[in-house]
Amino acid sequence: xxxxxxxxxxxxxxxxxxxxxxxxxxxxxxxxxxxxxxxxxxxxxxxxxxxxxxxxxxxxxxxxxxxxxxxxxxxxxxxxxxxxxxxxxxxxxxxxxxxxxxxxxxxxxxxxxxxxxxxxxxxxxxxxxxxxxxxxxxxxxxxxxxxxxxxxxxxxxxxxxxxxxxxxxxxxxxxxxxxxxxxxxxxxxxxxxxxxxxxxxxxxxxxxxxxxxxxxxxxxxxxxxxxxxxxxxxxxxxxxxxxxxxxxxxxxxxxxxxxxx
Amino acid sequence: xxxxxxxxxxxxxxxxxxxxxxxxxxxxxxxxxxxxxxxxxxxxxxxxxxxxxxxxxxxxxxxxxxxxxxxxxxxxxxxxxxxxxxxxxxxxxxxxxxxxxxxxxxxxxxxxxxxxxxxxxxxxxxxxxxxxxxxxxxxxxxxxxxxxxxxxxxxxxxxxxxxxxxxxxxxxxxxxxxxxxxxxxxxxxxxxxxxxxxxxxxxxxxxxxxxxxxxxxxxxxxxxxxxxxxxxxxxxxxxxxxxxxxxxxxxxxxxxxxxxxxxxxxxxxxxxxxxxxxxxxxxxxxxxxx
Ligand SMILES: [Zn+2]
Numbered sequence: 001x002x003x004x005x006x007x008x009x010x011x012x013x014x015x016x017x018x019x020x021x022x023x024x025x026x027x028x029x030x031x032x033x034x035x036x037x038x039x040x041x042x043x044x045x046x047x048x049x050x051x052x053x054x055x056x057x058x059x060x061x062x063x064x065x066x067x068x069x070x071x072x073x074x075x076x077x078x079x080x081x082x083x084x085x086x087x088x089x090x091x092x093x094x095x096x097x098x099x100x101x102x103x104x105x106x107x108x109x110x111x112x113x114x115x116x117x118x119x120x121x122x123x124x125x126x127x128x129x130x131x132x133x134x135x136x137x138x139x140x141x142x143x144x145x146x147x148x149x150x151x152x153x154x155x156x157x158x159x160x161x162x163x164x165x166x167x168x169x170x171x172x173x174x175x176x177x178x179x180x181x182x183x184x185x186x187x188x189x190x191x192x193x194x195x196x197x198x199x200x201x202x203x204x205x206x207x208x209x210x211x212x213x214x215x216x217x218x219x220x221x222x223x224x225x226x227x228x229x230x231x232x233x234x235x236x237x238x239x240x241x242x243x244x245x246x247x248x249x250x251x252x253x254x255x256x257x258x259x260x261x
Numbered sequence: 262x263x264x265x266x267x268x269x270x271x272x273x274x275x276x277x278x279x280x281x282x283x284x285x286x287x288x289x290x291x292x293x294x295x296x297x298x299x300x301x302x303x304x305x306x307x308x309x310x311x312x313x314x315x316x317x318x319x320x321x322x323x324x325x326x327x328x329x330x331x332x333x334x335x336x337x338x339x340x341x342x343x344x345x346x347x348x349x350x351x352x353x354x355x356x357x358x359x360x361x362x363x364x365x366x367x368x369x370x371x372x373x374x375x376x377x378x379x380x381x382x383x384x385x386x387x388x389x390x391x392x393x394x395x396x397x398x399x400x401x402x403x404x405x406x407x408x409x410x411x412x413x414x415x416x417x418x419x420x421x422x423x424x425x426x427x428x429x430x431x432x433x434x435x436x437x438x439x440x441x442x443x444x445x446x447x448x449x450x451x452x453x454x455x456x457x458x459x460x461x462x463x464x465x466x467x468x469x470x471x472x473x474x475x476x477x478x479x480x481x482x483x484x485x486x487x488x489x490x491x492x493x494x495x496x497x498x499x500x501x502x503x504x505x506x507x508x509x510x511x512x513x514x515x516x517x518x519x520x521x522x523x524x525x526x527x528x529x530x531x532x533x534x535x536x537x538x539x540x541x542x543x544x545x546x547x548x549x550x551x
C-alpha cells in the first residue's frame with residue numbers, strides 16, 4: 001500500500017473513531033465533561049471505564065460520523081478547552097492511581113481566533129509537560145489520523161501504538177507539500193518522504209506496537225480483530241507499567257523514551 | 262536604573278542619502294542601509310545600536326542570536342557549550358544536507374540555537390537563544406538536543422535557564438522527528454523544574470507552532486518583547502481556515518498578555534534588568550536584597 005493510500009484509509013469516514021474503540025475495548029464508560037475553565041469541547045471525549053474489571057481513565061479525540069456531528073465535534077480538531085479537559089482527567093487518574101489510555105484521531109489542533117485567544121499553544125505545551133510528569137501509566141493509541149502537536153498533546157506517553165493504517169505526522173501531506181514545495185499538489189510525494197506510516201514509525205522508534213488491520217477494512221465490524229487485540233495487549237501492558245510505577249521507575253523511563261529522539 | 266548600554270549621542274558626519282523607496286541607488290554601497298519593517302524608512306546601519314531599534318519609529322529590527330546574547334549576558338561572561346551535535350537527516354529528506362550547508366554558510370551558525378552559560382546581572386544562568394535566520398529558527402533534532410542538554414546541564418549544576426524563543430515552528434525537513442523534539446525538550450524542562458529551579462522564557466518575534474506549543478509556554482515566568490507575533494497557528498493559516506481577515510493586533514504579545522498567557526512585556530532595553538530581578542527573586546545571586 002502506498003503511503004498516500006494509508007492517509008486516505010486513516011481519514012475514511014466509516015473507520016471506527018475513538019468512541020467506537022472505547023466502547024468496544026472497555027466496559028461501562030462514563031463520560032465526564034468540561035475543563036473547569038471555559039467550556040466542554042466535544043472534539044475530546046473522556047471519562048472512566050473498566051478494562052478487565054479494573055478502572056482506567058480513557059480519553060479520545062473524536063471526529064463526527066455525519067455532517068451535523070462533525071460540526072459539533074469540529075471535525076476532530078480540539079480547542080484549548082479540549083486539551084485542558086484531557087489534562088484534568090489525567091490528573092484525576094494519577095490521584096486515584098488508575099492508568100490512562102488515549103485514542104487519537106485528529107487532523108490537528110484547531111486553527112482559529114478563539115483557539116488562539118484561549119491559548120492553543122499553551123494548552124498543548126502544558127499537556128506535554130504535565131503528561132511527562134504524571135506518575136501513572138499512559139498508553140496512547142493512534143487509531144486514524146495523528147495530526148502534529150494536536151496529537152502529541154495526548155501522546156507524551158509511556159508507549160505509543162498505532163493501527164496498521166493509521167498515520168502520525170508533523171503536518172498533513174498537503175501542507176507539508178505546500179510549505180516545502182510551494183504547492184499542495186505534491187501530497188502523494190510528500191506522503192512518501194514523510195515517513196508517516198505505522199511501519200516507518202515503528203522502525204524510527206516513534207511507536208512501540210502496530211495493531212494489524214484486516215485487508216480493506218471499512219466499517220467497525222471489520223475491526224473486531226483490532227478491538228480484541230487491543231483488549232488483550234492493553235491489559236497486559238498496563239499491568240507491566242503499573243509495576244514499573246510501583247518500582248518508582250515510570251517517569252524516568254518515559255523521559256528516556258523521548259530523550260532518544 | 263542606569264542603562265550601561267545606552268548609546269552616547271555624538272556628532273557624526275551626515276550619512277549618505279538614503280535610496281529612494283523602490284528606486285535603485287547605485288552609488289550607495291550595498292548593506293549600508295537597512296529598511297525598517299515597521300515604518301518602511303531606510304535606516305543608516307551605523308545608526309542602529311546594539312539593541313537594533315529603529316531611530317524613526319522605535320520598532321524592533323530582527324536580532325540574530327549573537328546580538329541577543331550580547332545585550333543579555335554580562336560582558337565577557339558568555340561561554341558557549343561546546344557540544345558538536347550532528348544532524349542525521351532523520352527522515353532522509355532529499356537535499357537536506359545541502360540546505361543545512363547553505364544555512365550554515367549564510368548565518369555562520371551550526372543550527373538555530375546558541376546555548377551556553379553566562380551571568381545576567383551577575384547571576385549565573387544557562388542562556389539559550391534561537392536564531393530566526395537559520396531555517397526560520399525551526400525546531401529540528403539538533404536544536405531540540407541543544408535545548409534539552411542545556412536544561413539538563415542547568416539541572417545538574419543548580420542553575421536557572423533563560424530561553425529566548427524565535428521560531429517558525431517545526432522543521433518540516435525532519436518530519437515526525439521534529440514533532441518529537443517538543444516532547445524531548447518538554448521532558449528536560451519538566452525535570453529541571455522538578456528540582457525547583459527557575460526557567461524564564463522570553464518570546465520574541467516571531468514565536469509560533471511547535472515552539473509555542475512546547476517550551477515557549479512552559480516558563481515559570483513568560484516574558485515577551487512588545488508587538489512580538491506569538492501564536493500556535495500562523496496568521497495566514499488561520500485566515501485560510503476561517504476565511505476572514507484577522508483583527509489588528511491579533512497574536513501580538515499584548516494580545517497574549519490580555520488573554521493571560523504572558524506574565525510581563527519588557528522592551529528590549531529593559532529586558533535584561535527584568536530578567537536580573539526575576540533571577541534574583543528565584544534564588545539567584547545572594548538573595549532578594551542584593
Ligand atoms: Zn521604523
